[in-house]
Amino acid sequence: xxxxxxxxxxxxxxxxxxxxxxxxxxxxxxxxxxxxxxxxxxxxxxxxxxxxxxxxxxxxxxxxxxxxxxxxxxxxxxxxxxxxxxxxxxxxxxxxxxxxxxxxxxxxxxxxxxxxxxxxxxxxxxxxxxxxxxxxxxxxxxxxxxxxxxxxxxxxxxxxxxxxxxxxxxxxxxxxxxxxxxxxxxxxxxxxxxxxxxxxxxxxxxxxxxxxxxxxxxxxxxxxxxxxxxxxxxxxxxxxxxxxxxxxxxxxxxxxxxxxxxxxxxxxxxxxxxxxxxxxxxxxxxxxxxxxxxxxxxxxxxxxxxxxxxxxxxxxxxxxxxxxxxxxxxxxxxxxxxxxxxxxxxxxxxxxxxxxxxxxxxxxxxxxxxxxxxxxxxxxxxxxxxxxxxxxxxxxxxxxxxxxxxxxxxxxxxxxxxxxxxxxxxxxxxx
Amino acid sequence: xxxxxxxxxxxxxxxxxxxxxxxxxxxxxxxxxxxxxxxxxxxxxxxxxxxxxxxxxxxxxxxxxxxxxxxxxxxxxxxxxxxxxxxxxxxxxxxxxxxxxxxxxxxxxxxxxxxxxxxxxxxxxxxxxxxxxxxxxxxxxxxxxxxxxxxxxxxxxxxxxxxxxxxxxxxxxxxxxxxxxxxxxxxxxxxxxxxxxxxxxxxxxxxxxxxxxxxxxxxxxxxxxxxxxxxxxxxxxxxxxxxxxxxxxxxxxxxxxxxxxxxxxxxxxxxxxxxxxxxxxxxxxxxxxxxxxxxxxxxxxxxxxxxxxxxxxxxxxxxxxxxxxxxxxxxxxxxxxxxxxxxxxxxxxxxxxxxxxxxxxxxxxxxxxxxxxxxxxxxxxxxxxxxxxxxxxxxxxxxxxxxxxxxxxxxxxxxxxxxxxxxxxxxxxxxxxxxxxxxxxxxxxxxxxxxxxxxxxxxxxxxxxxxxxxxxxxxxxxxxxxxxxxxxxxxxxxxxxxxxxxxxxxxxxxxxxxxxxxxxxxxxxxxx
Numbered sequence: 001x002x003x004x005x006x007x008x009x010x011x012x013x014x015x016x017x018x019x020x021x022x023x024x025x026x027x028x029x030x031x032x033x034x035x036x037x038x039x040x041x042x043x044x045x046x047x048x049x050x051x052x053x054x055x056x057x058x059x060x061x062x063x064x065x066x067x068x069x070x071x072x073x074x075x076x077x078x079x080x081x082x083x084x085x086x087x088x089x090x091x092x093x094x095x096x097x098x099x100x101x102x103x104x105x106x107x108x109x110x111x112x113x114x115x116x117x118x119x120x121x122x123x124x125x126x127x128x129x130x131x132x133x134x135x136x137x138x139x140x141x142x143x144x145x146x147x148x149x150x151x152x153x154x155x156x157x158x159x160x161x162x163x164x165x166x167x168x169x170x171x172x173x174x175x176x177x178x179x180x181x182x183x184x185x186x187x188x189x190x191x192x193x194x195x196x197x198x199x200x201x202x203x204x205x206x207x208x209x210x211x212x213x214x215x216x217x218x219x220x221x222x223x224x225x226x227x228x229x230x231x232x233x234x235x236x237x238x239x240x241x242x243x244x245x246x247x248x249x250x251x252x253x254x255x256x257x258x259x260x261x262x263x264x265x266x267x268x269x270x271x272x273x274x275x276x277x278x279x280x281x282x283x284x285x286x287x288x289x290x291x292x293x294x295x296x297x298x299x300x301x302x303x304x305x306x307x308x309x310x311x312x313x314x315x316x317x318x319x320x321x322x323x324x325x326x327x328x329x330x331x332x333x334x335x336x337x338x339x340x341x342x343x344x345x346x347x348x349x350x351x352x353x354x355x356x357x358x359x360x361x362x363x364x365x366x367x368x369x370x371x372x373x374x375x376x377x378x379x380x381x382x383x384x385x386x387x388x389x390x391x392x393x394x395x396x397x398x399x400x401x402x403x404x405x406x407x408x409x410x411x412x413x414x415x416x417x418x419x420x421x422x423x424x425x426x427x428x429x430x431x
Numbered sequence: 432x433x434x435x436x437x438x439x440x441x442x443x444x445x446x447x448x449x450x451x452x453x454x455x456x457x458x459x460x461x462x463x464x465x466x467x468x469x470x471x472x473x474x475x476x477x478x479x480x481x482x483x484x485x486x487x488x489x490x491x492x493x494x495x496x497x498x499x500x501x502x503x504x505x506x507x508x509x510x511x512x513x514x515x516x517x518x519x520x521x522x523x524x525x526x527x528x529x530x531x532x533x534x535x536x537x538x539x540x541x542x543x544x545x546x547x548x549x550x551x552x553x554x555x556x557x558x559x560x561x562x563x564x565x566x567x568x569x570x571x572x573x574x575x576x577x578x579x580x581x582x583x584x585x586x587x588x589x590x591x592x593x594x595x596x597x598x599x600x601x602x603x604x605x606x607x608x609x610x611x612x613x614x615x616x617x618x619x620x621x622x623x624x625x626x627x628x629x630x631x632x633x634x635x636x637x638x639x640x641x642x643x644x645x646x647x648x649x650x651x652x653x654x655x656x657x658x659x660x661x662x663x664x665x666x667x668x669x670x671x672x673x674x675x676x677x678x679x680x681x682x683x684x685x686x687x688x689x690x691x692x693x694x695x696x697x698x699x700x701x702x703x704x705x706x707x708x709x710x711x712x713x714x715x716x717x718x719x720x721x722x723x724x725x726x727x728x729x730x731x732x733x734x735x736x737x738x739x740x741x742x743x744x745x746x747x748x749x750x751x752x753x754x755x756x757x758x759x760x761x762x763x764x765x766x767x768x769x770x771x772x773x774x775x776x777x778x779x780x781x782x783x784x785x786x787x788x789x790x791x792x793x794x795x796x797x798x799x800x801x802x803x804x805x806x807x808x809x810x811x812x813x814x815x816x817x818x819x820x821x822x823x824x825x826x827x828x829x830x831x832x833x834x835x836x837x838x839x840x841x842x843x844x845x846x847x848x849x850x851x852x853x854x855x856x857x858x859x860x861x862x863x864x865x866x867x868x869x870x871x872x873x874x875x876x877x878x879x880x881x882x883x884x885x886x887x888x889x890x891x892x893x894x895x896x897x898x899x900x901x902x903x904x905x906x907x908x909x910x911x912x913x914x915x916x917x918x919x920x921x922x923x924x925x926x927x928x929x930x931x932x933x934x935x936x937x938x939x940x941x942x943x944x945x946x947x948x949x950x951x952x953x954x955x956x957x958x959x
Contacts, residue, residue: 014646018692025719025736028770031791031834074674074884075836092835093773093789121775123789202728202776202783301679332779357675377661378679 033090036122037131039138040064040085040100042113047142049208051135059143061085064102064113070094071360086128093123097359099370100139101404114403115141115213116366119201140212142367147347148180149189149307150401152238152386152421154373155414156352158300159257159381167379169300171248171256173263173414176307176348177238177386177421179399184233187226188312189347191241191282192218194304195338199353199361205332213365216306216346217329218339220296221286222267223314231426236396238421239264243297245279257381258414264427269296278428285314286328286339300378302352304364308345343367350405352384359406371406383414395420460492460958461916461926463854463864464814468492470747470757470806473710475537477745477759479697480628480641481585482598483710484535486701490814491526496928496956500545504948506938508901509894510559512547512575519543521956525585535587535598540580547575552894554653554664554678555687557608557618564669564769564794565722565733567653567676567687569662570889571612579606579620590632600626608651614662614678614685618651628697635703643695643716652686653678668733669769669794669833670895671883687732691720695739706749713742730785734770736792739763757806757821762799769794793834800827812856820851823870829902836882842903843875852912862916866932869909874940877903900941910934910950916958925959 040061043053066087068077072095079089081100099116117139131137151174158169174191178184195217196204206217222241224231233239242263248256260266261276268281274295275281284296298305316328329340349368353361356374373384386408390398397419400408412418423430458464468490469476474483502515525537552568553559557577559566587598604622609615628641655662655678664685667673678685695716702709718737723729741763748756771793774785806821824847831840848870855863879899885891912932920926932952938945 018644018646018694021690021692021719021721022694022717025734025770028734028736028768028790028792031771031793033835072674073668073672076884092793093791095773095775119775121773121788123773202778205778333781354679355675355677377677 031092033092034122034125035088036068036091036126037086037088037128037137038066038098038126039131040066040081040087040113040115041138041140042143043140044142046211046214047140048211051138051140051212053140056143058106059104059111059113061102061113064100067099067101069097069099069359071097071357074357084128084132086131088128091122095119095121095360097362098139099366099404100141101370101402103402104143106143111143112403113141113143114367114370115139116362116370118203118362118366119360139366142213142343144367144403147401148178148182148184148235149176149233150179150348150386150399151175151305151307151350152177152179152397152399153383153412153414153418154305154350154352155258155383156298156300156303157375157377157382158379160379161251161255163251164255166255168248168255168257169297169379170244170246170254171242171258171260172298173240173242173258173260173416174305175238175240175416175421177399178233178235179401181235183235185226185229186224186231186233186239187228188310188314189224190285190308190310190314190341191222191224192216192306192308192339192341193220193298194306194349194364195219196363197303198299199302199304199358199363201360203363204334206329207332210329210340213367214343215329215340216343216349216365216368218286218306218341219288220284221314221339222282223285224265224282225280231424233424234422236392236394236422237424238417239424239427240416241265241267241282242279243267244274245276258416260416262416262423262427262429264424267296271295280428286316288336288338301354302372302374304349304351306341306349306364306368307347308341309347310345348401350384350409352405354378356406368403370404371408373405373409375411381413382411384409385412385418388419396422458490458492458814459918459924459926460494461815461862461918462914462928462930462958463816463852463862463916465492465494465958467808467810467814467816470808471708471755473708473745473747474699474701475585477710477743478639478699478712479600479626479643479714480598480630480639480699481535481600481626482587482596482628482630482641483637483639483699483701484537484585484598485527485533485587485590485596486630486632486637486703489526489535491524491528492958493522493524494956494958495522496520496954498952498954501951502948504936504946506901506904506906506936506945506948508560509551509897510553511550513549513572515545515547517543517545531589533589535585537585538583540582542578542580544576544578547577549573550575552665552890554610554614555616555618555651556689557606557620557649562737562765562767562796563689563720563722563735564667564767564796565687565735566667567616567685568665568667568673568890568894569614570665570893571662573610573612573615575608575610577606577608579604594632596630596632598628598630600624600628610653613655613657613660614653614664615656616651616653616685616687618649620647620649622647630699637699637701637703639699639701641697641699643693643697643714645691645693647691647693647720648689650686650688654685655679665890666732668771669796670831670898671838671881671885671891672794672833673885673890686724686726688723688726688729689720690723691718693718693737708747710745711743712745713740715740728784730774731772731787733772734790736768736770737765738767739765753809753811755808755810757804757808759806760801760803762801764797764799766795766797768792769796795830795832795834797830798827800825812854815856815862816854818851818853821849823848823850833883836884838881838883840879840881840899842877842899844872844903844905845875846870846872860917860919862918864912864914864916866912867909868911868934869907871908872906872939874903874905897944900944904941904945905939906936907939908934908936921959925957927955927957929955
């Protein structure tokens with residue numbers, strides 16, 4: 001009898017589930033295209049979590065390109081803003097990443113007005129009046145001057161030994177270039193690996209008090225040494241940070257692709273077994289989570305990286321979990337601490353994703369990088385390299401830097417200083 | 432494995448167990464006599480209402496056998512294999528059981544194992560042509576190995592108060608499919624179906640109604656056997672509308688869970704006299720299938736709303752003992768709406784799940800068609816027949832639409848065919864059934880208007896467009912079959928048989944894309 005009751009209850013539950021499913025499907029109507037408007041506004045200062053910030057009228061927002069990208073359908077629709085900064089177009093219902101591109105001249109400087117709103121669900125018409133009135137239908141962009149430093153090449157995806165088919169990632173490296181016209185002193189420059197470590201469409205939630213796009217958050221931070229003028233980087237020079245400075249192409253000892261022993265710095269993760277005495281160690285000043293592996297590497301499927309200048313040597317009470325302080329932050333409901341980096345301190349950032357079609361997994365705010373670079377595959381021995389758009393009289397390259405890595409980067413076989421960049425005079429091999 | 436063994440054992444026993452309960456009439460079961468038996472049993476062959484089978488007063492038969500199938504050639508849909516082989520074990524049988532006060536019981540079981548070679552554009556489904564527009568595809572030519580267990584039981588109670596009959600049909604299908612090239616999903620399928628029915632007789636007239644429900648679940652996850660490799664895949668929302676993706680060792684969007692429920696109703700009217708038996712039937716079903724991508728944090732990939740209705744007219748006219756005419760006509764319509772969702776990840780700490788913000792029908796795929804057949808059978812030799820011949824005619828109208836950006840595809844075809852079979856009965860034991868058939872398909876019209884974003888990609892030109900050309904391509908087909916039966920076994924009631932059949936199909940249109948396809952089937956078995 002008990003079995004009969006169980007069978008009846010099971011059948012009833014199954015029937016209810018079936019009816020609910022049928023009913024839910026019945027509620028779907030044939031799609032109608034939506035007429036949407038989106039407002040672009042240039043802001044300055046702190047932007048709260050509702051998108052309210054001080055409108056910066058120095059930067060006209062007419063004629064900016066607004067791109068609606070639906071990565072679940074591979075649909076890309078572009079339009080231009082009108083004199084009120086409003087872009088109008090017709091789209092299908094969906095989740096859109098809305099990106100803004102453009103540049104503006106102010107006080108003799110070129111500013112990029114880049115920004116993006118990710119994974120915005122558009123399910124109804126949006127009128128220009130609604131876009132004007134609501135922060136839900138607007139993008140607050142922060143005009144960014146082109147910084148002198150930029151990542152010119154990043155090799156993160158690793159390589160595969162063609163003979164043994166074994167994979168290798170110890171020769172990951174990051175080349176940073178002075179694309180400006182003046183010498184830049186690298187002392188105190190920080191190199192940060194941003195949160196989340198692995199690209200995901202489900203981004204972490206940060207406290208509302210941090211507002212919108214005022215900060216980025218780092219899981220590890222490395223800092224260059226110096227007292228202010230020890231590490232000059234002249235225009236046309238680049239310096240290289242490598243995971244381990246060694247000749248990884250020597251397959252009698254290593255299994256990699258390239259010789260990174262001429263790097264300016266290698267990363268020190270507390271492991272004395274992995275030190276090249278010739279190459280200075282880059283000190284890690286913050287490491288979120290307990291360091292168990294005594295090694296450091298970036299995910300071969302694509303990290304988010306940035307460089308920023310805090311202007312002083314950073315010190316945290318401890319480098320591991322449990323740090324409290326002004327420069328760290330926790331995700332909502334979590335206990336792990338991450339470094340909080342203000343937007344004003346950022347110099348350059350690059351988003352790298354598993355594929356160029358994974359932009360719905362973007363983790364860096366649009367004003368840092370409106371797009372993403374990708375090698376498309378892992379362990380294929382390719383680096384993402386910034387495109388060359390010109391050359392100085394001394395033969396050094398001028399790189400494209402529009403704060404949109406989708407446009408600014410291409411993939412190449414990794415090679416140090418591939419376009420004739422110069423080595424800084426303080427490289428260990430020149431001393 | 433224990434479950435499969437149990438199913439297999441049960442299936443094997445179904446036919447054998449029923450035999451002692453059946454009537455003791457000295458019927459001789461051969462390939463031809465069972466074909467005739469099924470053709471004359473209209474309710475059994477053309478109705479979903481098991482209770483109506485009582486009206487057929489169907490004599491019993493049982494068969495068990497092994498079969499081997501071969502398909503080869505380029506005239507095929509892109510997702511079908513270029514060269515397929517498969518073997519199967521099958522058994523079915525039953526009939527009206529006098530020992531059970533005239534109850535009807537019938538059962539079948541089939542195990543099949545198929546190898547599809549050089550199949551393309553499928554990395555998620557055992558049967559990619561079953562109608563869902565939501566699937567994962569890759570461009571590699573891959574082998575698939577599919578195995579299916581299929582078991583069905585039909586039963587009808589004896590007539591109550593000389594007027595009322597209850598019946599039920601139940602079936603269970605279980606299968607697995609495995610792709611043999613990275614990205615390689617291992618897909619599991621199970622389906623349970625039940626169709627209770629009732630029939631009321633009013634003299635020569637009878638009316639019946641039945642209900643239908645099934646639940647089907649199919650799930651699998653595409654993974655790479657070669658670690659650290661990356662394989663491009665394409666996540667389809669509809670043919671021609673997909674997004675590029677890749678399967679890597681860390682991909683978390685490679686799982687597909689298809690969960691379908693279907694409900695339907697059917698109605699039947701039949702009229703029976705000495706010379707004429709008529710069955711008019713109609714049915715409507717509605718299947719809803721949700722597709723999600725995870726068990727733990729499910730995100731809706733899409734939903735299909737699949738509605739089918741059909742009406743049929745089937746008749747057997749027997750003006751004399753030697754002459755029988757069969758008429759089968761049916762018109763059916765199937766419409767599949769593809770529903771897509773707008774979802775947001777709610778990452779607040781307490782919730783953390785996908786929230787549906789809106790849903791809308793983004794595509795529709797429909798098929799409407801008529802099928803008719805007129806057949807004559809000369810029946811002067813016992814339960815079997817001397818010869819039979821007939822003509823067939825069918826039309827189909829295929830319409831696909833993706834609403835935004837609006838893209839359409841429309842195809843209209845018609846097919847005519849003829850067939851004939853001669854049963855050479857040499858003596859009481861030896862007989863040879865020889866059949867030939869031919870058909871010709873013509874395309875009446877076809878049109879495609881694609882406004883999607885993928886017109887220059889391989890997935891469009893080599894898959895969607897090639898499929899469009901295939902569906903609208905005319906062909907000429909002919910084939911034949913030969914079956915040898917050795918009868919008078921098992922107290923004179925049974926026979927052993929060996930059969931072979933082959934068909935050759937040659938494309939008439941788009942000869943630059945398609946050539947021909949050859950089908951062959953061999954089987955041996957036992958009937959009793």
